[in-house]
Amino acid sequence: GAGVSQSPSNKVTEKGKDVELRCDPISGHTALYWYRQSLGQGLEFLIYFQGNSAPDKSGLPSDRFSAERTGGSVSTLTIQRTQQEDSAVYLCASSTSGTGPYEQYFGPGTRLTVT
Amino acid sequence: AQSVAQPEDQVNVAEGNPLTVKCTYSVSGNPYLFWYVQYPNRGLQFLLKYITGDNLVKGSYGFEAEFNKSQTSFHLKKPSALVSDSALYFCAVRDIGVGNFNKFYFGSGTKLNVKP
Numbered sequence: 001g002a003g004v005s006q007s008p009s010n011k012v013t014e015k016g017k018d019v020e021l022r023c024d025p026i027s028g029h030t031a032l033y034w035y036r037q038s039l040g041q042g043l044e045f046l047i048y049f050q051g052n053s054a055p056d057k058s059g060l061p062s063d064r065f066s067a068e069r070t071g072g073s074v075s076t077l078t079i080q081r082t083q084q085e086d087s088a089v090y091l092c093a094s095s096t097s098g099t100g101p102y103e104q105y106f107g108p109g110t111r112l113t114v115t
Numbered sequence: 116a117q118s119v120a121q122p123e124d125q126v127n128v129a130e131g132n133p134l135t136v137k138c139t140y141s142v143s144g145n146p147y148l149f150w151y152v153q154y155p156n157r158g159l160q161f162l163l164k165y166i167t168g169d170n171l172v173k174g175s176y177g178f179e180a181e182f183n184k185s186q187t188s189f190h191l192k193k194p195s196a197l198v199s200d201s202a203l204y205f206c207a208v209r210d211i212g213v214g215n216f217n218k219f220y221f222g223s224g225t226k227l228n229v230k231p
Contacts, residue, residue, distance in 0.1 A: 042223040091158060101147045101166040104219060106158035
């Protein structure tokens with residue numbers, strides 16, 4: 001079946017603009033995660049959704065970052081008033097459930113460049 | 116605090132030789148442990164996981180990993196490296212202790228270079 005998809009694959013934006021990144025998880029996966037990866041480095045956890053529960057937003061770096069997940073499926077990560085330090089690859093992952101020994105399946109990522 | 120350490124930024128090995136990529140972890144409870152691989156300009160791909168039972172787990176592409184509870188390690192191994200194994204490898208842990216199960220904690224990654 002289809003894997004996790006993300007769009008756009010690349011996004012170049014000017015400092016101060018808002019951007020929206022989209023993630024379409026694997027059908028039926030109740031858990032969805034967003035991460036940030038800078039220059040091939042480690043993954044920085046941003047936010048986690050599990051079913052209809054309140055999301056775990058503990059990793060969001062500032063109030064310029066927000067995310068929503070509509071209908072328990074597609075998720076959108078929004079970055080307002082982008083800064084150059086926001087430049088990174090944003091990875092989305094989904095999992096069968098957030099409460100079990102289930103691995104994550106990752107999308108290809110969105111490469112964000114803030115000029 | 117939960118954490119994962121990959122002490123080597125880079126591992127170099129000749130094709131045909133065995134390889135080991137190291138990972139140690141610190142969690143408050145019992146862990147689920149995972150290895151992922153990332154090829155250039157790609158997302159992460161799941162390789163293998165340890166849940167419970169046999170300490171040696173086998174995964175994709177001939178990789179295996181050994182869980183060592185006393186040393187809190189989960190090293191990734193392969194008996195004979197291939198040039199195509201060259202990639203970035205991430206260890207991850209999920210703490211199944213109450214209140215902590217939401218998150219995966221990832222190591223900083225180890226770049227594996229396999230030379231012909």
